[in-house]
Structure formats: C-alpha cells, structure tokens
Amino acid sequence: MTRYTLLFLCLAFFPAFNAAADADIPAYNATLDGFAYPFDVDDFALESQGLDLQMAYMDLHPANQAKGVVVLLHGKNFSGFYWERIARALVKKSYRVIIPDQIGFGKSSRPQHYLYSFAGLANNTQKLLSSLGVERATIVGHSMGGMLATKFSKYFADTVERLILINPIGLEDYLQYVDYQDPAVFLVNELNKTPSSIRSYQQKNYYDGKWSPAYEALLEPHIGQLKHKDYPLVAMNNALTYNPIFSEPIIYDLPQLNMPVTLIIGTRDRTGPGRAFKKSGVDYQLGQYQTLGKQVAATLQQGQLIELEGLGHMPQFEDWQRFETVFMPLF
Template identity: 45%
Template sequence: MKYIKLSITAMMILSASGLFQSQVKPMDATLSTYQYPFEVKYKELYSQNQKLKMAYMRLQPKVYNGKTIVLLHGKNFNGAYWERTAKDLSDKGFQVIIPDQIGFGKSSKPQSYQYSFAQLATNTKSILNELKIDKAILLGHSMGGMLATRFSLMFPETVEKLILENPIGLEDYKSLARYQTIDEAYQSELKNTIETYKNYQLKFYYDNKWKSEYQPWLDLIAGWTLHSDYPKVAWNAALTSDMIFNQPVVYEFKNIKMPTLLIIGTRDRTAIAKDRAPREIQALMGQYQDLGKITQQKIEGSKLVELQNVGHLPHIEVYDQFFDALYPFIK
C-alpha cells in the first residue's frame, strides 16, 4: 500500500512539472489525427514551383451582419486555438475565416520554401479571393500580428480594420541580437521536447503559472516532437524563425492607415532571439508594457487597450477581457 501511495504521488509531481507525458500523443506533420473544432477545407496553391495545400476553416453565421473577420495564428500555434473567439464572433453575425499558414498546423510543410510575410499574405489573400471576400477585418496574434501588418500594407483596400493582439515584431530583433543560421536554428528545433516547450511558455507567456486550458496548445506542438515527421516540422520552424528575425515590420507601422486596435497583455516578455542578445540588452527586450504605447504612437489614430498583468495570449489567458476589448471595436 505504501508503494501505491508513493507511485501516485510521484505521478502527480510529474504531471504538475510537465514531465508526465501520457496526454501527449505523437502528431504527424499535418496533424491528420487531430480534429479541429470546425470543418477544415483546403486551398490548393501552386507556389514557388510546387503544389501545396493550405488548410482553413470558415464559419458562416446564422444571421450574417455583412462583416468578415480573418484570424491569423502565432508561430507556436495553429488555427484551432481561435475556437472560442470564432464561435463568439459567429454568434455575433460575423463570417470567420481561420487559415493555417503554409508550414503550420494542417497545411503543407515544404522542404524548400522561401518564407516571407509577403508570400504568406499573398497565400492568405488567395483564400479570400476564392471565397469572393473583398473586404475583411484582420486579427493577428503574435507572429500573426506581423503577418496582419504586412497584409494590411500590401492590400489596404481589403482591410476594413486591423487588430493586433500581443504581436511580435514591435522591435527589430536583428538589430539587438546576433544572427543564427537556418542550420543552427534547425539543430536547436530538433532538441525541443514537451519540457522545453512548456518551460518557454511558462517563462514568456504565463508568468510561471500553469492552467489546464493552456495544455491543449502545448500538447499539439509537443506531439510533433514524438513523431517521425518531426524533422520536417522542425525544418519549417527554422525557416519561419529566420523570416521573423530578418523581416521586421516595426519601421512601417507609420504607413498603416486603416482603423487599428492594439490589445496588449502588459506582462508579456516575448522577444525573438533574446538568448542571443548581449546580457545588458536582454532585459530591455520584449517589454510589452512599453512596446504597446510606442507602437500606438506610430500608428496614426490607433487605439490601445492594455490588459494589466496578462501575458502573451490574452484570448486564452483572460478571454472575457480580450473579447470585451475586441468586440466594441469591430461591431
């Protein structure tokens, strides 16, 4: 009996620390065994001399208010984490489009692809063109904020309003940290485990406080590391990391002209390549309580909603506060 008690206690400790992995299932490169919350459709792309498939979800409301909103995911995520946001927006009458970018989620993971935010924006625009959507609201989170910014600059006639939720790219990482080659980034990605992913998210996203609602989004990327497809996923992750590092949008915020809302969790400390910056610079990177205000000043007429003591994922961590900031801006 003592042995059983010790065993159960050990399992609880392991589970709390993230080392007990029974809930994490191996996932192939396109998450084929994982069911998204809504029907998944595919846009076939012929891009950069190859055939690719871009996954997306489309929610059509029962009573359409005439508005479409496009939800753009972050780097360590996919379209599925927008489930609650999408349901509530659909209930409010919005048509909702949720793409998985090439290299992410259920979309293709090409071995050779020149990733750029301009290319991802063009891919996303092709979905809107196919669906005959000529006007949309854009909501981008994290890396999706950089993409939403580039899309808005390339296709301003298409973007009715722009919302940036804790976007990365509010500073120029390449001016702050040393360059990492794609090969180096790939080797680093190959070392990822559930523990490394969770430690990163705890440190930068969640202030070292874990909640059960964070687990599904950890399990998905952690599941990749357990599958034989992981080298393919890791290679694409390295390529997109290089894109983020080398293609800043921070210098072009002044060119955004459509109504823009910044939703900023002020506790966020996310900064690409922080570990490669000089020690005295590291502490200055990813200071979202300052970056939000600075960015608002750059985007003429923009509105800033600061969510105090909230990290990198407001729509997961404090959903009600997030939606209360979003809805009045778009209704």
C-alpha cells in the same frame, strides 16, 4: 496537513501527471492528421515557389446575414484551432470568420524547402480570400500572426477594413540589437525539444510561471508531432519560419497604414526573439511591452491602444473575461 505540505505534494505530482497525460497523446504527422480541429477544415490548393501546396482553413458562417468578414491569423507556436473561443463569439455576433493555417503550420503543407517571408505568406492568404470571394475583411493577428497581419495590411490595403493586433511581435527591429542566426541554429533547438521543455517555455513566457489544465490543449499537436517520424520535417519548417521574424519587422510599416489599427497589449509580456543572441555591448532590453505598446501607438495614423495590465503574451487565454470585455466591443 499544512498548506505548504499540500503545495509540495501538488508540485511533486504535477510532473508525473503531465508525463502520464503526454503518454496518452497519439503521434501526429506533419499535417496533424487525426488531430481534431473545432470546426470543419477545408483545403485550398495553391502553387508557391514552384510547389503544389495545400493551405488548410476553417470558414465559419453565421446563421443570418453576415455583418462582415473577420480573418484570424495565428502565431508561430500555434495554428488555427486555438482561435475557437474568439471565432465562436464572432459568429454569434453575425460575422463570417475565416481561419487559415499558414503554409508550414497546423494542417497545411510543410514543404521540404521553402523561402519563408511575410510577403509570401500574405500573398498566399490573399489568394485564399480571393478564392472565397472575400473583398473586404477585418484582419486580426496574434503574436507572429500580428506581423503577418500588418504586412498583409500593407500589401493588400484595399482588402483591409481594419487591423487588430493582439500582443504582436515585431514591434522592435530585433536585428538592431541581436546577431542574425542561420536557421541551422534554430533547427538544433527544435530537434532538442521535449514535451517538458515545450510546456516549461510556455509556462514561463506566456503565463508568468502559472499553469492551468486549459493550456494543455495547446500543447497536444506539438507533443504529438514530436512522436512522429515526420518531426524532422516539422522542425525544419519551424526553424525556417524564424527568418521573417528577424528580417521583416513591422515597426516601420505600422505608421504607413491608413486604416484603423487597434493594439491590444498584455503589458506583462516580455517576448523578445533573439534575446540569447544579443550583440556585444548592447544594453537595450527586448520585449518591454508596457513601453512598446505606447511607443508604437503614438506612431499610428488611426490608432487605438488597449492595455491589459498584468497579462502577458496570451491575454485571450490567460484571462478570457478581461480580454472579451475589450475585444468584442470592437465588433
């Protein structure tokens, strides 16, 4: 058997294997009941916009006295569970680690109606930290969580010892280059998702067309929710959370921050929200992280840029060993 025949057979088998695996995933409701997180999950009750909501979070303590507190803020297509490896490494280094699911994500409440903003999500997060007695922390954000982490650092600067951003979006002002879209446009896309389309998006945009069984775990909550009667509510919240991505860029906030800021950038990343809605006549290329990282780092008061050549939007998953060698020495 030639290597080309073997490759063909593998590619032919892969979709069937995925379909079989997807069929085994149970249906999950809007708050992912039954989906196991790696650590114990608690709920923080808060009132926001006149609604009584529950904010899920994990709070990990080291065996000995904590050196400090680290708060990990998830991206848009994820929730707190995907921080497991980083959280374990930080606890091993004697840090207390707090991992919230933002309202509208993961095991937290998904309201019928909610005005999503990073200012509001930052306020919710500050309320959680205050309830846990946290006065100072290192804030780490990935992807959309990087936008939230930046806004949090702007609005609650006294709480932030330092800010670490892992391939954040918002390093460019998207509405300079794309037309604003009503959330209804994104809702249509959300309602049309399938297990295959979710997997294909991540494979293309996060992993340079490659795939690993390790990535499958990140898909389970999404695929499970597709199967549940709550999915229209999930889809609506997913659509509404696009609004702050377009309306609250962080490129203007980062130069104002006076705490240390570290950018960890996988330079192959080409994430550019709104690329499909580019304004007529605009030639600007969105998501050029090999350039964006350098441009933004040059504007920081106390900035550090760490570039990971050849890695994309998910460097912590794509190559843990390389990521670990630059991330863990920060602590």
